[in-house]
Amino acid sequence: MVNGALESATPMILASVDAEGRPRLTFRGSIQVFSDDQLGFWARNAEGSTMENIAGNPHVAMMFRDPTTRAMLQFAGRARVAAGAERDRVFDNAPEFERRADPERKGVGLIVDLDKVEGLLGFDADKKPRWVRMSRD
Numbered sequence: 001m002v003n004g005a006l007e008s009a010t011p012m013i014l015a016s017v018d019a020e021g022r023p024r025l026t027f028r029g030s031i032q033v034f035s036d037d038q039l040g041f042w043a044r045n046a047e048g049s050t051m052e053n054i055a056g057n058p059h060v061a062m063m064f065r066d067p068t069t070r071a072m073l074q075f076a077g078r079a080r081v082a083a084g085a086e087r088d089r090v091f092d093n094a095p096e097f098e099r100r101a102d103p104e105r106k107g108v109g110l111i112v113d114l115d116k117v118e119g120l121l122g123f124d125a126d127k128k129p130r131w132v133r134m135s136r137d
Helices: 050-054 084-091 096-100
Strands: 011-018 025-027 032-035 038-043 059-066 072-081 108-123 129-135
Touching: 025 050, 025 108, 038 072, 038 084, 050 084, 059 108, 084 108
Parallel strands: none
Antiparallel strands: 011 025, 011 059, 032 038, 038 108, 059 072, 072 108, 108 129
């Protein structure tokens, strides 16, 4: 669901906090599963407000919603700048649209180490909800 969010016209929302403690929401088309407990995304503007916010406070939250399946997921974790092979992998795994928007790779790859994932994955054949609740101890 996460990796295909942009192609499904359901880009995810990222929340970060600015220096004054105010939340800031942005749509992100490149959020992707990076590992079992990490998400990654490509920030095309390496000097944008999202990057400033993360430098001051790495805690971020993300939200996914798919009206077709009625899936609704929330993710919370700590973002960090990816380097080397991790950075390359984040860029390479981003949707083609996002890669074409930054052909010179001037942006920044970020990894979010997840602390919590919660929400509704959808419904089974019997129309029973399939919930997910995971947290890092």
